[in-house]
Amino acid sequence: MAGTGLLALRTLPGPSWVRGSSPLVLSRLRDAAVVRPGFLSVAEEETLSRELEPELRRRRYEYDHWDAAIHGFRETEKSRWSEASRAILQRVQAAAFGPGQTLLSSVHVLDLEARGYIKPHVDSVKFCGATIAGLSLLSPSVMRLVHTQEPGEWLELLLEPGSLYILRGSARYDFSHEILRDEESFFGERRIPRGRRISVICRSLPEGMGTGESGQSPPAC
Numbered sequence: 622m623a624g625t626g627l628l629a630l631r632t633l634p635g636p637s638w639v640r641g642s643s644p645l646v647l648s649r650l651r652d653a654a655v656v657r658p659g660f661l662s663v664a665e666e667e668t669l670s671r672e673l674e675p676e677l678r679r680r681r682y683e684y685d686h687w688d689a690a691i692h693g694f695r696e697t698e699k700s701r702w703s704e705a706s707r708a709i710l711q712r713v714q715a716a717a718f719g720p721g722q723t724l725l726s727s728v729h730v731l732d733l734e735a736r737g738y739i740k741p742h743v744d745s746v747k748f749c750g751a752t753i754a755g756l757s758l759l760s761p762s763v764m765r766l767v768h769t770q771e772p773g774e775w776l777e778l779l780l781e782p783g784s785l786y787i788l789r790g791s792a793r794y795d796f797s798h799e800i801l802r803d804e805e806s807f808f809g810e811r812r813i814p815r816g817r818r819i820s821v822i823c824r825s826l827p828e829g830m831g832t833g834e835s836g837q838s839p840p841a842c
């Protein structure tokens with residue numbers, strides 16, 4: 622019976638890579654916080670990590686001040702990519718961004734070592750528009766979103782290697798996001814041991830900023 626089917630649909634807990642504080646929060650953020658597991662093929666994951674590894678290895682991991690958002694990381698802003706990687710980034714753009722959205726001209730590459738983590742923060746609205754899309758490589762991790770005004774409202778995203786996450790609209794503006802440190806890395810009851818993780822993050826330009834191509838591009842968020 623159609624009515625019964627609808628009811629069952631409405632009470633489903635959501636996909637197994639997203640958990641939330643309530644069915645209401647899950648349904649409100651269904652299109653604003655999205656995870657696409659297996660977005661990358663194994664070959665694509667290798668393409669990206671092989672290209673990034675030599676650039677990252679030249680840098681040292683940073684352990685910033687006590688109040689910095691990210692601990693145990695090295696990073697780069699990359700605007701020149703191999704053809705194979707460009708094709709992957711175009712797939713990300715098509716999957717995550719609307720036709721009217723311009724992307725920052727450089728892609729943010731963040732390498733978190735095994736004990737590295739990201740504290741709760743909201744990306745600066747000065748430098749980053751409505752959409753953030755990130756590929757995860759090497760290690761699984763848990764991204765937690767918490768409503769900045771209602772701390773009881775939260776979402777957890779399980780980010781496996783090869784997955785793409787998208788934060789847009791309310792998930793990007795009204796919720797902080799963080800990557801849990803190894804000791805706290807659980808997805809519900811499930812322990813998600815953290816190893817070194819590389820993320821490749823595309824962001825839209827803040828609205829009314831023109832194109833990211835010419836002149837100085839704004840710093841990453």
Ligand SMILES: O=C(O)CCC(=O)C(=O)O
Nearest residue numbers: 731739744755820822842
């Ligand atoms: O590593 C990620 O996927 C997120 C990084 C992040 O939140 C940031 O750089 O603002």
Ligand SMILES: [Fe+2]
Nearest residue numbers: 742743744798
């Ligand atoms: Fe962020």
Ligand SMILES: [Mn+2]
Nearest residue numbers: 729744841842
């Ligand atoms: Mn950042």
